[in-house]
Amino acid sequence: MADPAATPDSPVEAAAARLAAASRILVLSGAGISAESGIPTFRGRGGWWRNEDPSRLATPEAFRADPAHVWEWYQYRRQLVRDAVPNAAHRAVAGWASDGREVLVDTQNVDDLHERAGSGAVVHIHGSIWRVRCFRCDAPAREDRTVPFETLPPTCDACGGPLRPDVVWFGETLPAAPFRAMEGFLAGGVDLALVVGTEATFGYIRALALAAREAGAALVEVNPSPTTLSDEVDIRIEGAAGSVLPALTDGVSNTD
Numbered sequence: 431m432a433d434p435a436a437t438p439d440s441p442v443e444a445a446a447a448r449l450a451a452a453s454r455i456l457v458l459s460g461a462g463i464s465a466e467s468g469i470p471t472f473r474g475r476g477g478w479w480r481n482e483d484p485s486r487l488a489t490p491e492a493f494r495a496d497p498a499h500v501w502e503w504y505q506y507r508r509q510l511v512r513d514a515v516p517n518a519a520h521r522a523v524a525g526w527a528s529d530g531r532e533v534l535v536d537t538q539n540v541d542d543l544h545e546r547a548g549s550g551a552v553v554h555i556h557g558s559i560w561r562v563r564c565f566r567c568d569a570p571a572r573e574d575r576t577v578p579f580e581t582l583p584p585t586c587d588a589c590g591g592p593l594r595p596d597v598v599w600f601g602e603t604l605p606a607a608p609f610r611a612m613e614g615f616l617a618g619g620v621d622l623a624l625v626v627g628t629e630a631t632f633g634y635i636r637a638l639a640l641a642a643r644e645a646g647a648a649l650v651e652v653n654p655s656p657t658t659l660s661d662e663v664d665i666r667i668e669g670a671a672g673s674v675l676p677a678l679t680d681g682v683s684n685t686d
């Protein structure tokens with residue numbers, strides 16, 4: 431008869447044990463965590479970049495050439511995000527913090543579903559779809575939740591120039607604040623880093639994940655498909671975030 435003590439933990443059980451023991455947790459999330467809320471990813475099946483050319487929608491050059499066209503896409507996405515509700519994965523992450531742990535969410539997503547699920551410490555590496563800033567002058571970026579705008583592009587109160595979404599486009603510099611927040615968090619020690627729903631296409635996402643591991647975290651990936659990070663994580667959980675993350679909270683494997 432098999433000795434149950436000799437049976438290796440399933441990836442979910444192993445990660446759940448890490449979660450149960452963790453007091454400081456980093457969550458690196460990408461489009462996949464919002465997929466079960468009905469928001470398309472970028473590169474997967476049905477993803478934006480399967481049918482759209484990023485150079486026509488997500489670059490300063492595209493905006494200069496046709497701001498209304500770029501805004502039509504963002505306006506559609508603002509509608510999707512407004513109408514979406516956080517799913518079980520966002521709620522599980524928020525629950526970890528309310529259990530008294532310190533949790534920093536570092537997301538590539540421009541939606542606000544982590545915040546709406548109740549997560550307090552959320553940094554947006556690629557900006558926010560709910561913020562706008564002037565494409566022409568230095569007026570500070572501000573929140574604007576108008577959906578839909580009467581005319582596209584909306585214009586700047588200060589100079590009349592076109593407003594743009596306060597998101598990071600291809601070829602642009604990343605905002606420094608999220609990285610400072612992340613460095614500050616890692617400096618305080620981290621027990622568990624979960625990489626959820628991202629291809630980790632960009633070098634800086636891989637670097638953040640590996641920096642967390644370097645700082646002492648067990649590195650766990652949650653994704654239905656392998657990614658560029660999969661070979662480097664301590665625990666890889668193959669599954670959808672909306673099933674896996676609540677299962678980690680429960681400490682049981684219910685992802686089969």
Ligand code: OAD
Pocket residue numbers: 459460461462463465466471472473474477488538539556598599600626627628629630631652653654655657669670671672
């Ligand atoms: P991608 O679209 O590149 O990858 C989405 C990932 O989510 C894939 O690895 C999927 O396998 C996974 N996935 C899909 N459904 C899932 C689910 N239910 N649970 C867990 N994982 C699931 O999205 P990102 O990696 O976030 O940047 O893309 C990063 C950046 O590329 C975006 O922020 C955007 C894009 O170009 C800019 O616009 C600057």
